[in-house]
Amino acid sequence: MGKIFQFPYEVAHYDTDLTGKMTLERLIAVTILGSEKQSKLLNRDANYLLPLGLGWVITQYEIVIHKMPETFDTVHFFTEATQWNKFFCYRNFWVENDAGEKLVEIQSTFVLMDLKTRKVKTVDEEIIAPFGGEKVNKIIRSEKIPQVTYEKSIPYRVRYFDLDVNQHVNNSKYFSWMLDPLGSEFLKSHQLKTVSIRFDQEVGEGMTIESRIHQEEKTTYHQIVTGDTLCTEARITWK
Amino acid sequence: MGKIFQFPYEVAHYDTDLTGKMTLERLIAVTILGSEKQSKLLNRDANYLLPLGLGWVITQYEIVIHKMPETFDTVHFFTEATQWNKFFCYRNFWVENDAGEKLVEIQSTFVLMDLKTRKVKTVDEEIIAPFGGEKVNKIIRSEKIPQVTYEKSIPYRVRYFDLDVNQHVNNSKYFSWMLDPLGSEFLKSHQLKTVSIRFDQEVGEGMTIESRIHQEEKTTYHQIVTGDTLCTEARITWK
Numbered sequence: 001m002g003k004i005f006q007f008p009y010e011v012a013h014y015d016t017d018l019t020g021k022m023t024l025e026r027l028i029a030v031t032i033l034g035s036e037k038q039s040k041l042l043n044r045d046a047n048y049l050l051p052l053g054l055g056w057v058i059t060q061y062e063i064v065i066h067k068m069p070e071t072f073d074t075v076h077f078f079t080e081a082t083q084w085n086k087f088f089c090y091r092n093f094w095v096e097n098d099a100g101e102k103l104v105e106i107q108s109t110f111v112l113m114d115l116k117t118r119k120v121k122t123v124d125e126e127i128i129a130p131f132g133g134e135k136v137n138k139i140i141r142s143e144k145i146p147q148v149t150y151e152k153s154i155p156y157r158v159r160y161f162d163l164d165v166n167q168h169v170n171n172s173k174y175f176s177w178m179l180d181p182l183g184s185e186f187l188k189s190h191q192l193k194t195v196s197i198r199f200d201q202e203v204g205e206g207m208t209i210e211s212r213i214h215q216e217e218k219t220t221y222h223q224i225v226t227g228d229t230l231c232t233e234a235r236i237t238w239k
Numbered sequence: 240m241g242k243i244f245q246f247p248y249e250v251a252h253y254d255t256d257l258t259g260k261m262t263l264e265r266l267i268a269v270t271i272l273g274s275e276k277q278s279k280l281l282n283r284d285a286n287y288l289l290p291l292g293l294g295w296v297i298t299q300y301e302i303v304i305h306k307m308p309e310t311f312d313t314v315h316f317f318t319e320a321t322q323w324n325k326f327f328c329y330r331n332f333w334v335e336n337d338a339g340e341k342l343v344e345i346q347s348t349f350v351l352m353d354l355k356t357r358k359v360k361t362v363d364e365e366i367i368a369p370f371g372g373e374k375v376n377k378i379i380r381s382e383k384i385p386q387v388t389y390e391k392s393i394p395y396r397v398r399y400f401d402l403d404v405n406q407h408v409n410n411s412k413y414f415s416w417m418l419d420p421l422g423s424e425f426l427k428s429h430q431l432k433t434v435s436i437r438f439d440q441e442v443g444e445g446m447t448i449e450s451r452i453h454q455e456e457k458t459t460y461h462q463i464v465t466g467d468t469l470c471t472e473a474r475i476t477w478k
Contacts, residue, residue, distance in 0.1 A: 013275060014268040014411065029253040036252060040311075072279070094421070098390045134291065160423050161264065161415045163257045165310070172253065178399045182400050184444060205423060 002081040002091075005038035011073045019188060021068040024175040024195065028061070028119075031093045031106060032172065034079040042130040050129070053115050053160040058090075058171055060109040062142060063195040067103045067203075069095065075103060081131035083140075086122050087111060089133070090140055109140070115166075118202070144237045146220045150212035154181045157208045169203040174232055177211045178222040186215075190238040193218075197234035198202060241320040241330075241372040244277035250312045258427060260307040263414040263434065268440040269301070270332045270345060271411065273318040281369040288366070292354050296441075297410055298327075299348040299383060306342045313340060320370035321335040322379075325361050325419065326350060328372070329379055348379070354405075357441070372406045381435060384474045387460045389451035396447045408442040413471055416450045425454075429477040432457075436473035440465075 013028040035056075039045040049055055069075045076096045083090045093106040112121045125135075156177045164170040174197075179187060203209055207226050214221040218239070224232040254265040274295075278284040288294055308314045315335045322329045327348050334343040351360045364374075395416045403409040414437075418426060442448055446465050453460040457478070463471040 011402065012272050013269075014272070014409065016404065017400055018404055018406055020404050023400055029251075033253070107322065159415065159419045160421075160426055161256055161262055163423075164252065165255065165257055167257055170253070176398065180398045180400065182399075184402075187399055206318050239303050 001072060002131050003038070003042075004078060004080045005034060005041065005104060006076050006078045007034060007037060008076050011069045011071055011075065013071055015069075016071045020071050021191070022070070024063075025172050026194065027068070027095075028172040028175060029170075030077060031079075031095075032058075034077045034093060035081075035091060038079055038081075038131070039073050044064065044127060044130055044216055045231065047219045049212075050115075052127075054112050054127075055115050055119060056089075056110050057113045057120075057199075058108055058110055059199050060142060061195065061197050062107040062182060063192075063197075064105045065103075065192045065194070066101075066105075068192065069097075069103060073188075074098065081128070081133040083134045083136045084123055084128050085136055085139060087120060089123060089128060091133075107140075142198070145196060145198070145221065148214040150214045150221070150223060152181055152214075153210045153212045155208050155210055158203060159171060160205075163205055167204065171199055171232075174199075174203075174224055175207065177224060178213075178232075178236075181211050181213045182215070182220060193237040195234060195236050197222075197232060199232050201229055201231040204230055241370050242277070242281075243317060244273060244280065244317045245317045246276060247313055247315050248274060250308045250310055250314065252292060252310055254308075255310045256426075258311050261278065261309065263418065263431065264303075264411050265309070266334075266343065267411040267414060268409075269316060270318075270334075271297075273316045273332060274320075277318060277320075277370070283369055290327050290468060291366075293360060293366075294354050295349050295350050295404060296352045296359075296438075297347055298350055298438050299381060299401055300434065301346040302431075303344045304342075304433070304434075305340075308336075308342055312446060313337065319392070320367070320372040322373045322375045323362055323367050324375050324378060327366060327378060330372075342354075346379075349445045360460075371451060381437070384435060384437070384472050386462065387453040389406075389453045389460070389462060391420055391453075392449045392451045393449050394449055395419075397442060397444060399444075404446055406443065410438055410471075413438075413442075413463055414450065414462060417452075417471075417473060417475075420433050420450050420452045421454070421459060432476040432478045434473060434475050436461075436471060438471050440470040442470055 081091045089110040095104040162169045212223040222234040320330045332345040400407045451462040461473040
């Protein structure tokens with residue numbers, strides 16, 4: 001069992017869309033704040049990693065939304081680094097209301113990246129041990145997102161304020177690129193149920209990405225590509 | 240003297256740009272949270288205004304940035320509704336660090352809008368009295384932004400997640416539209432000193448705006464237009 005870290009959060013007007021529900025972009029941004037706060041507390045934040053030339057990169061989320069938090073809700077964001085192996089670190093996040101009901105559950109996969117070569121590095125016990133997770137040999141594999149034909153594609157130019165301190169687009173931004181092409185009629189009348197997303201390639205300054213979608217009745221498929229390069233792939237189910 | 244409301248805020252990774260400094264969009268978003276919190280506390284929030292068919296609209300900011308907050312800084316956001324007359328309510332905001340130094344100062348003008356007709360309504364004492372500001376006759380006029388020739392213009396399509404619960408683009412979003420055309424070389428090497436901005440027309444769903452800029456050495460001029468309609472005009476000074 002890893003150490004559990006939690007913090008309260010009051011959902012603000014700027015966290016929500018025109019239906020008053022938290023956006024996926026803001027949900028993930030605040031979620032990641034939990035792992036940042038825990039890393040700082042355990043002295044394993046950027047101040048520790050940067051001198052080693054390392055940084056964390058998220059490669060995958062499996063998100064289940066039972067009930068999306070709304071404006072002025074006070075909720076509690078939790079995180080626990082559960083398991084790790086030679087290359088992958090697994091971290092759970094969840095959001096509870098005051099009554100302790102789980103509103104959102106997120107499984108995530110992190111890798112350590114060499115910031116110079118942008119290649120994945122093996123996980124050193126020294127870095128991960130303070131989080132208290134279990135060392136395992138097995139690799140957790142998510143269900144593959146099936147191949148589909150994408151019928152719609154909209155370009156998005158990377159803007160200056162999309163870039164974060166790591167000089168690339170923070171992956172919370174991808175969610176708004178992915179959902180926007182679905183259009184307001186669909187987005188106003190559907191609610192998120194599950195999101196499976198895999199991040200393959202980073203997106204950086206000066207790029208224009210294409211956000212491709214394929215819509216079935218209660219499931220949508222998404223790709224973010226730059227030229228021939230697949231950056232991100234996702235499947236979302238709706239209610 | 241109006242009642243002063245304050246709250247602490249820890250600047251998060253998602254509040255800052257690639258230089259680690261808070262973005263103008265996030266600074267204004269969190270600033271406005273202060274007036275939302277105070278309105279809720281005084282029972283003058285949307286739950287009070289919506290049944291009357293009214294909402295607040297911001298028409299102007301005069302912003303002075305002494306030192307922009309950075310990632311992980313804990314700062315204190317203050318607000319005070321200082322004065323009001325028949326049509327305009329004046330509210331000051333400021334941000335202090337732990338030592339009580341003023342990092343940012345903002346003067347703002349609010350008007351009450353009839354949400355059906357989208358026209359300005361006169362300010363009723365019943366609505367504004369709880370904030371404790373002074374009733375005055377004088378109208379505060381800001382210096383006019385001089386006419387200049389705009390040499391560059393970039394289009395921005397309004398995206399679904401730009402819209403807030405009032406079905407229009409929250410004006411904090413305008414700041415990123417305004418600054419992005421300056422380009423990363425300029426934005427990485429300059430820091431905000433003052434921002435004078437006037438909001439004339441709302442921007443809504445389905446629109447594409449043009450963000451026009453004119454650059455002088457330490458001053459930039461900005462307009463946001465849709466077709467022939469001027470929505471917003473700003474002058475920014477830099478250091």
